[in-house]
Amino acid sequence: MESPALPHHFVSLLQELFEVTSDQLLPSATFDSLDIDSLALMELLAAAEDEYGLVPSQAARDLTPASTMDEAAAALSDSMLGQ
Template identity: 50%
Template sequence: MTQTVEQAAGQPARSELPEPLVTLLTSHLDVKVNPDQLSADTTFESLEMDSLSLMELVVAAEQELGIVLPDEAADLSPSSTLGDAARAFRNAT
């Protein structure tokens, strides 16, 4: 079984980010980044997203995907990572 460098280092690979999260970031919120450059360690701050942008992300996810994100999603801050958001997406109902 082959591993990527990120997996060998114990870090999630890009493919481990939920595709709906990546789509919301790049399409709905119009974050100017190549999706292949996103990783679980990417911070929202590095994507130039502030607290208001994060709330927009949560609302858009709930409306467009028909999910309810856990309370921890409201705790996301600009210093949070996409990995933190991915965990919130996995825990959505």
């Protein structure tokens, strides 16, 4: 079941790119806990840019494997709002 704290578009991108399940996508889960490294994070930002036309905010570019799903969702939402 998708967490209500994570936006659908963010969950969809993660599932499409990294084959993670909704059960794994808890707001407190880190990218590292999902075996998503810094290079994969760059892929996520590029996919978000292609899919949604967003320009990643500084907060989105500062995400690390230790960042949580909640932090990443907020950073990507900031990127969408900043357009």
